[in-house]
Structures are given as structure tokens and as C-alpha cells.
Amino acid sequence: MTRRKKKQPAGAPLWVMTYGDLMSLILVFFILLAAFSEIRKEDEWEVIAEVIKESFGLRGGGGFFPTDRDPQLSMQQRLEHLQVRAMTDREVSNADDPGMTGRHPEVTRVREGWKFVVGGRISFAPDSADLDGEAMEELARIAELMRGYNNKIEVRGHASSREALAGSDFDNLMDLSYVRARNVEHFLLSEEGGAIRPERIRVVAAGDREPLVRRQYDDDRHTGNRRVEVLVMEAVAKDLSRPELDP
Numbered sequence: 001m002t003r004r005k006k007k008q009p010a011g012a013p014l015w016v017m018t019y020g021d022l023m024s025l026i027l028v029f030f031i032l033l034a035a036f037s038e039i040r041k042e043d044e045w046e047v048i049a050e051v052i053k054e055s056f057g058l059r060g061g062g063g064f065f066p067t068d069r070d071p072q073l074s075m076q077q078r079l080e081h082l083q084v085r086a087m088t089d090r091e092v093s094n095a096d097d098p099g100m101t102g103r104h105p106e107v108t109r110v111r112e113g114w115k116f117v118v119g120g121r122i123s124f125a126p127d128s129a130d131l132d133g134e135a136m137e138e139l140a141r142i143a144e145l146m147r148g149y150n151n152k153i154e155v156r157g158h159a160s161s162r163e164a165l166a167g168s169d170f171d172n173l174m175d176l177s178y179v180r181a182r183n184v185e186h187f188l189l190s191e192e193g194g195a196i197r198p199e200r201i202r203v204v205a206a207g208d209r210e211p212l213v214r215r216q217y218d219d220d221r222h223t224g225n226r227r228v229e230v231l232v233m234e235a236v237a238k239d240l241s242r243p244e245l246d247p
Helices: 014-036 042-055 073-088 133-146 173-189 219-225
Strands: 115-117 151-157 201-205 227-236
Touching: 133 173, 133 227, 151 173, 173 201, 173 227, 219 227
Parallel strands: 151 201
Antiparallel strands: 115 227, 151 227
């Protein structure tokens, strides 16, 4: 009696599909590793990180892990990175023209590099440039982060277009934003505010030309426009105060 062979189903076994998908994913993974190995610039890494976070649905505060360490240490690490980078990086001029002051192989600073806001924004009452207690506490905390470094600090004052200035000591919104920035500078220079060295600080007035909110009729919504921002720059103080070269 002859036994009949069991008929095999047509096509490849089902496990082959899973195996093929796995091999394809592994191949793509190694291709990505090879591509990432060629990236040298930090700003390119930041763009890639943002794209990956968006692909996984992470927005806003995504990408952070719980830690027992002080979250402010990340700011200190970034300041240290900027200081080391400013000390080691130099942009070399390849131009053949000697220039106005004679040919020199090193350019002190072609651009000032990165700027980033330290801490929160310092808000002001309408038509006022006075620092309140909450603002002083925030500035003291910011100064603690910046103390001991050589990076330039930009104190940038702003005003709201809805500030009337009627009966005030300010002629226009540009003057108001400048006095706000100067008051923040004076506090940072004081012992209470951290005794930051004056050569590190630059004061900038923007008036009402860089608003955070527009076309709002509620004065409370314009609080973000009545502000001073403290920014740390990549450039260090000596880079912007070197004497001119002799011809």
C-alpha cells in the first residue's frame, strides 16, 4: 500500500517574511550608524535629534530622563563647553589681501557664535524699569550659574507697544527698554547680584521691535513683551576687547 505525500502549501513559509523584515531593519540600522559616523558638527546632531524625537511622537519636553542630579548642572556643562570651545577654536583667514592692518594668520572672531538665554525672563510692570523682589531672586540665581566663566553676557531689554509712558521719565520705548537692561546690569555687577565682572556684560536695547505676543488687547498678555533677557554668548570677553594690530 503506497502512502500519499502531504501536499506542501505554495509559497515561502511564513517565518521567512519575519526573518526578512528583521534582516532589513538590521541593515538599515548599520547604514544609519555609518552615516552618523560622518557627522562632525554639533548643530547637525541637534537637527537629527529633533527629527528622531518627532518621529517617536516626542514634543515639548520629550527626551529627558529622571535624575537625582540638580537640573541646573546641564547649564553649567554647557557653559563649560562654550568656554573650552572658545579657548581652542580659532578661525584662520585664507585671504591673500593683507587688509588694513597687515596680514595676520589668525582672525580673532569672525562671528560671535551661539547665544542662549539663561534662566527665565525678567518681567517689569507697565511703564516701569524697577526690579521687584521676584526679579532680583531670579537674577541672583542666574548670576550663580554664570559666575566664574569668561563668556560674554548680553543683557537685552524689551518694551511693549502698549506702554503709554505718559508722565514717565522715558522719552520713548527704546529708552525704557535700555533703562530696564541697565538696571539688570547694575544688579549683576553688585555684590547681591553676583559681582559679575563688568567687561563680560553688554547692554542691548530692542524697544518694542521684538515682541513675544502681538495684537493682544489685554495688558496682562503683554507681560512677556515687558522683559529683559540674559543671554550667554560663545565669545569670551578677551575676544572682543583685544587691541588692534600694528600695521
